[in-house]
Amino acid sequence: MIKTPRATLGLILLALTLTLSLLVSLPLAVQAADNPPALPTDFALHSESITLPSNFDPFPEGPGAEAMNRNCLTCHSASMVLYQPKLSEAQWEGIVDKMVDIFKAPLIPDDRDAILDYLTSFQKAE
Amino acid sequence: MSERAMSERATPRFPSRRSLLKGLGIGALALSSAASFARRSLAETLAEETTRLPLPGGPDTRKLTTSFPEKGEMILQRTRPPLLETPFEVFDKGIFTPNDRFYVRWHWAVIPTDVDAAAFRLKLHGAVNTPLExxxxxxxxxxxxxxxxxxxxxxxxxxxxxxxxxxxxxxxGAMGNALWTGVRLKDLLDKAGVKPGAVQVRFTGLDNVLVPDAPRFVKSLDIDHARDGEVMIAYAMNGTQLPLLNGFPLRVVVPGWYSTYWIKSLEEIEVLDKPDDNFWMAKAYKIPDTPGANMKPGETGVPMVPISKMVPRSFLTNLTDGAEVAAGKPQPLRGIAFGGDCGVARIDISTDGGKSWQPAKLGADHGRYSFRGWQAEIALPKPGSYSVMVRCTNTDGLAQPMTPNWNGGGYMRNVVEETALTFA
Known part of the structure; x- marks a missing residue:
């Protein structure tokens, strides 16, 4: 839709009048209900390329931290673990099993105990 | 119009900030160290800004970040794969959530960062007469x-x-409202010609697993739902193409349903002649088949079904929990609401713990699947502590519950929200 400048000006004035009358009659206007701009008829999509921040920050130090760093950071940042609420040993074990059995995390078998120890102790230490 | 859209894309917020910092750095330091100064100071300064999400028992501190492309300030839940939450104050600014503040959630470590618009093809195949690219x-x-x-x-x-x-x-803040533009999934399916016996339609995006045998993130809808004329393949969000982190170039839009079905960076649509039994449909995103997806912690034997329709919610946005306001004067309130899988019928406010309710005034109607603004005014004569409750009733007559639901997945919370205010 192509509007003439005059029609656009008219619309702006109308919108301003409406806004002002709302401000006078109501103590607090509802959220701006600005419609997002209409999509032009000749809308086209343009290639996109982004660079994502990469965060491989290690887990806080403690017994088992190295096993955590070796096994967990490949797929996700440490914050995913550190932001979890306090969970029981059984819950942590269930999560580790899910990572291995369903999400196919290539866990080094000898690291499993150290990982469970870390997970169950870091929350107690807080 | 197209020029404006293009210039918006050409000047995303983050790169311009970086150039600004670089510019400042060049003035202050030797050229050789300017770039590293800018990079370090940006990362360090931004990493130190935090916010508090009042999660019971904690941890409740989160970093704020502006390090993600095409995104303004977001709450950093996880860098890889990105989980970015919309800071709640954004919802007080308008009923459409800006693209650069829209929350982000990816499942797997391999997510698309480069999409060539000219080379991209959407594939539609399976139980159809004519497979399409x-x-x-x-x-x-x-x-x-x-x-x-x-x-x-x-x-x-x-x-x-x-x-x-x-x-x-x-x-x-893992929600947002946008004006989506695109094509009906029905039109694509009709173009390919769905064969008799088709039962579901499965969506796959450009994201992928890092470990070969892991289950790729895919979701399916029943064939009748996929052909209802509302399920959309969107190529624009709030008047511009989608940010890559929100699913450029194409995203499934399933109005009224939770986002797990809104596959991002959609590249493949497969018409299935038997129900999808992949992990993400059969095992994950399942809720108790009970009113409000509610069960008791530890309860066993509860039948579970895939999550589907959303339920009503409403929020106060102009005052935050613990705010101090003046007693004896009218106090304006405003916020947002949505009906879930249908419209907002009414919003009610209570200042006495739900014993009595007063109706709020609804804002402009942008359709039944949109956020709807609301406003009200309360006057509490005596100083003291009060809590304001907001309750949405949707056009199907479903109201938000007064007690929270519980289930092991942490899904479908929609309890009446309560905001504590001190009138002084």
């Missing part, structure tokens, strides 16, 4: 539809569950 210009030539709709993570507000449950520990 459509270019983006071909999709843009199809009949265009537009719809305002709320996109909400199944686990939005999971961090408020008690007892707490593991998962993405969101506050209330």
């Amino acid at each position: 459509l270019s983006l210009p071909e999709i843009l030539e199809l009949p265009r539809i537009e719809m305002a709709a709320v996109n909400q993570c199944s686990g939005n507000s999971r961090g408020f569950f008690q007892p707490r449950v593991p998962g993405g520990e969101w506050g209330n």
Whole structure:
């Protein structure tokens, strides 16, 4: 839709009048209900390329931290673990099993105990 | 118009900030160290800004970040794969959530960072007469539809569950409202010709697993739902193409349903002649088959079903919990609401713990799947502490519950929200 400048000006004035009358009659206007701009008829999509921040920050130090760093950071940042609420040993074990059995995390078998120890102790230490 | 859209894309917020910092650095330091100064100071300064999500029992501190492309300031839940939450104050600024503040949630470590618009093809195959490979210009030539709709993570507000449950520990900001533009999925399916016996339609995006045998993130809808004329393949969000982190170039829009079905960077649509039994449909994102997806912690034998329709929610946005306001004067309130899978019928406010309710005035109607603004005024004569409750009743007559639901996945929270205010 192509509007003439005059029609656009008219619309702006109308919108301003409406806004002002709302401000006078109501103590607090509802959220701006600005419609997002209409999509032009000749809308086209343009290639996109982004660079994502990469965060491989290690887990806080403690017994088992190295096993955590070796096994967990490949797929996700440490914050995913550190932001979890306090969970029981059984819950942590269930999560580790899910990572291995369903999400196919290539866990080094000898690291499993150290990982469970870390997970169950870091929350107690807080 | 197209020039404006292009210039918006050409000047995303983050690169311009970086150039600004670089410019400042060049003035202050030797050229050789300017770039590293800018990079370090940006990362360090931004990493130190934090916010508090009042999650019971904690951890409740989160970093704020502006390090993600095409994104303004977001709450950093996880860098890889990105989990970015919309800071709640954004919802007080308008009923359409800006693209650069819209929450982000990816499942697997391999997510698309480069999409060549000319080379991209959307594949549609399976139980169809004519498999299709459509270019983006071909999709843009199809009949265009537009719809305002709320996109909400199944686990939005999971961090408020008690007892707490593991998962993405969101506050209330894993939701947003946008004006989506695209084509009807029905039109694409009709173009390919669905064969008799088709039961579901499966969506796959450009994201992928890092470990070969892991289950790729795919979701399916029943064939009748996929052909209802509302399910959309969107190529624009709030008047511009989608940010890559929100699913450029194409995203499934399933109005009224949780975001788990809104596959991002959609590249493949497969018509299935038997129900999808993949992990993400059969095992994950399942809720108790009970009213409000509610069960008791530890309860066993509860039948579970895939999550589907959203439920009503409403929020006060102009005052935050613990705010001090003047007693004896009218106090304006405003906020947002949505009906879930239908419209907002009414919003009611209570200042006496739910004993009595007064109706709020509803804002402009942008369609039944959109956020709807509301406003009200309360006057509390005596100083003291009060809590304001907001309750949405949707056009199907479903109202938000007074007590929170619970389930092990942390899904579908929609309890009446309460905001404590001190009138002094």
